[in-house]
Amino acid sequence: MTEMFPAFIFIGIGAMTDFRPLFATPKMMFFGAAAQFGIFFTILAVLGLNNLFPELGYTLKEAAAIGIIGAADGPTSIVVASQFAPRLVGPITVVAYSYMSLVPIIQPPVIRLLTTKQERRIRMHYGEANIKKWVMVVFPIGITVLAGILAPMSVLLIGLLMFGNLLREAGVVNRLFNAAQNELANIVTLLLGITIGATMRYDEFLTWRTLSILALGLVAFIFDTAGGVLFAKLINLFSKDKVNPMVGAAGISAFPMASRIVQRMAKAEDPQNFILMQAAGANVAGQLGSVIAGSIILGITPWLVTLLGG
């Protein structure tokens, strides 16, 4: 049941998500990939911490489950944690959702540290794309098929995310669309919170492991942001059309919080600078990227554990 709740939430998220900003600036897709760096860096950090404090005793699967906090995506974190570290589902979920709501506090200092004032003032052209209805209907179907070929384990989450989006774009099932984005999402979030909360027994929750997960979750979000910003700066070295590096930070999945923060910071530097739509494009790409990252981890980790000898 724990695995079905995230899937239902994804129908709601899909119904809420508008992928048009991504169609207007398709290259934002790359930031959705770069901002997943924190996931993999955190897995290494967990394993490094294990070497320093062997009493923590994290296995590779548990390290992967903690790293996925960097997906900045509650449902994905729950799916991976429930398969790899059922006893850590409670702490991982609490930490993932806590840091998602703390994005406005975590991201700005990291962005400021990695960018200059001039870079934060870069303006970007936004061409309002006139996207046809059939394109928006074919998109969720095509993405589900492609995700099934590239990362089969992602089909549960990507498929339902795209099903929710299809309800939105089809335009002929308004009652289902409204139910998915309001009632379904709200009820399932409530039930999920209660179910996860019930797994947090005091003797398993009040431990040093929970504290370490709290610290590692912060590492994941910081390096997600850094990955996105530094990738944008790398692209700027080769590209004629400069990208405002802050947009890279919006590549995390926390939608729409991350894109709003980027816009607020851009406006603080230059009141005439509007990069909200580009940031929203990177943000929705991050939603796809985080699910793909989660499913790749689900697919590869058991194979690596076998290579390690069980």
Add this chain to the structure above:
Amino acid sequence: MNVMEAGLYLMALGLFGVFLSLIVFYIFIKLLLRLSRGRSR
């Protein structure tokens, strides 16, 4: 192979997989946009 090496493999394969998937999605979006412009002419 020790556990740190396994972690590095996971990082390399994971980032490669995410970038590859999103590049394919990018090409798909570009293709849809091109098709939609072609049909409107």
